[in-house]
Amino acid sequence: MIRTRRDAEQEESVMTAPLTQSATLPVGNRLEPAPHAEQPNGTPGGAPDHARHDTRAILESVHDLALLLADPPPAKNAGGRPMIARSKAMRDILEQIECVAASRATVLLEGETGTGKEVVARLIHSSSPRARKPFVSVNCAALSESLVESELFGHEKGAFTGAAESRVGRFELAHGGTLLLDEISEMAPKLQAKLLRVLEEEEFERVGGTRSLRVDVRVIATSNRDLEYEVARGAFRRDLFYRLNVVRFRLAPLRARREDIPALVGHFLGQFRHETGTSVRRVSQQAMEILTAYEWPGNVRQLRNTLCRASILATGEEIEPCHLPPLDPVAGTAAEFRGMTLDEIERHVILSTLRELNGNKTAAAERLGVTARTLLNKMNKYHAQNLLDAP
């Protein structure tokens, strides 16, 4: 299932920036324009045109070979689209997916909104022996408590008011395949208990039913919240957390893996050309600088939407800063905290500082401008040590 990035580029038709556009960043990881690529008279170094083309062809082949040897291979997801992984953090995840996919182990995917949890879930499924079987997802946050139960396990006719017919649930639909439980942290406590029992016993009954049903399903759960913190504050069952946490991936926010941005830009522009016939092939260097400096609180999804809008506004082949909405790096940071309480922001800042400094409390206290005692008190308040010690 894993392909080289070169394959992906060919399939997605990610085009090279013309070698003559020295102010343009290539959208794929293709050959940078050589400084001598074009002289004012169009004959670099006085070489004849055919020699120039030969040299360019050779350089491109060498470059492509180097990509094959040195570059991380992205992988396909179920929709046949590559998952872009240029940063070390994402490459590590790709590598682990290869091992995890073969097993039936339950997977927990954590990460901010738009970081690619569903992409990873689909990739695990499509790389697994279950690839030909269904991939079924349920958004636990979008449905009321009673509806989620019926969605997951199905119901028998007359089980509740309005249940005019019996209905197959998502567990049954996913038989042989993979069930994605999206936003599991939003699941009501009563249902958490039932889910735990089903995962343990691999058996369940439809709502209003008495017959036990057995299914063979691999479960992948996602959460935008730090599920361990939810456990620590009593909002999520500890036993269910341990049951789900067999394999755990934390997807880094895009601002922590900015190396992925140029590759994602190239990937999305290629996708838009395919899907909507836009003519945009690249972004200008200035625009790319803005894109890579921004904090992206909505992560890859926000980047994709921003590029989609810019591709519509751009009339030529290039996205310029004027085609982008205001992307102020500081405003982006503030947006990350939108909707959070002061306590949540403080906890988030303390944990991310400690993680960045490998748990060094003295350095973290110094960075945060508080005494070591204050930091320790706050760490106790937020159960920070447990969270840091977790594998």
Ligand SMILES: Nc1ncnc2c1ncn2[C@@H]1O[C@H](COP(=O)(O)OP(=O)(O)OP(=O)(O)O)[C@@H](O)[C@H]1O
């Ligand atoms: N590494 C990647 N390569 C290519 N596309 C990606 C990648 N990561 C995310 N995307 C794209 O970004 C968008 C958001 O990804 P996805 O839906 O997987 O995020 P999510 O973490 O599940 O978000 P949410 O928590 O809001 O459900 C999708 O269009 C997806 O295809």
Ligand SMILES: [Mg+2]
């Ligand atoms: Mg999702």
